[in-house]
Amino acid sequence: MIKKYFLFLLVINFMSCAELQEVVNQLPESTTGISNTQIAEGLRAALDQGIDKQVTKLTQTDGFYKNDLVKILLPEELQKVDKALRDIGLSSLADEGLKVLNRAAEDAVSTATPIFINAVKGITFADAKNILLGNDDAATRYLAGRTESALYTEFHPVINNSFKKVGADQIWSNLINKYNNIPFTSNVNPDLTDYVTEEALKGVYKMIAVEEKDIRTKYTSRTTDLLKQVFALQD
Template structure:
């Protein structure tokens, strides 16, 4: 077994174990944190990842509330989050597969990096491909959870108001990007917990690997 020398001390742990430990940490984040996003209100009631009206539609939200359609605006936000919650169920295996791509060469630099170094690595390596795979899932989820009907009604109501500029937003693109950001955010939460709290290292492999960066 090859030794790793970190902080001037020789540790009887190989780069293979380090890579395996990082994969285990990310998989734990997926299992614990990302799966929580698939539950009802997993996005909607989680302030870290809740999807709100996109900036260009803030005027829609305000205009509808001014004319007494606040409940419609609220429902519009809720169904965006419902679509994300539904889609993450389908996309989780993609993230699991992506974790396998961490190489031995990258393992040590990731371990000694910031509290979200492994998550950042995963984001860089997978974001483009995951977007392409996630986008059609979100599109299907819009129909599945009824978001398409809610937003068709919402936009129709807004566009019928006097003295406004009509809108036709690409909500599938927006929710896809926000849902991906939410997934990475929650993986980072778990990674930081494992890095900073010995109690969160639930296996011997996690304990032996992450004590190297303590």
């Protein structure tokens, strides 16, 4: 028995790191009995809870506008528009312009929530254990990296419709026309639909990450047996 043990150590000593990792990967699951598939299910459950608990907050009135984590501010190109309008006494119109950008995002996220839910269902966690043991927002960043481009394509027309629904297109057309008519200013014609689409998506991922961190750091946020079982592994 002792000879076999020393022979095993000798073999290990001459194996490359890659070969050793391959051996480790083939070992049975840990005594917890939780498989990679179950961990992946737990990660999806955490992301789903983030959508249900945090992203739904964004769909309420002022969900973006009064949330400092995700409030959509003016792009750099329009900051000069904002300042110029305030300088000529149109502060209330400038305020309304900022507000309707956020209103469009709030309306769009409400309409598009099923898009995010389907994205979570369709995601495959190839390395669920490493994601589980990663940073507080590792699952959210993984989701963003694999869905953001496709979600942008689906979300853009929703934002466009919401712009019309809340009157943002008319308000900003008025704002930009007034600015462009101010003497000695260079005309602007920004693609606000594109900008708000990107900012709204960032806000959605940020709020999902908020809930993921809570689940990772607070036992009370693990609302199901699956979440308790899976995230106990990273405690």
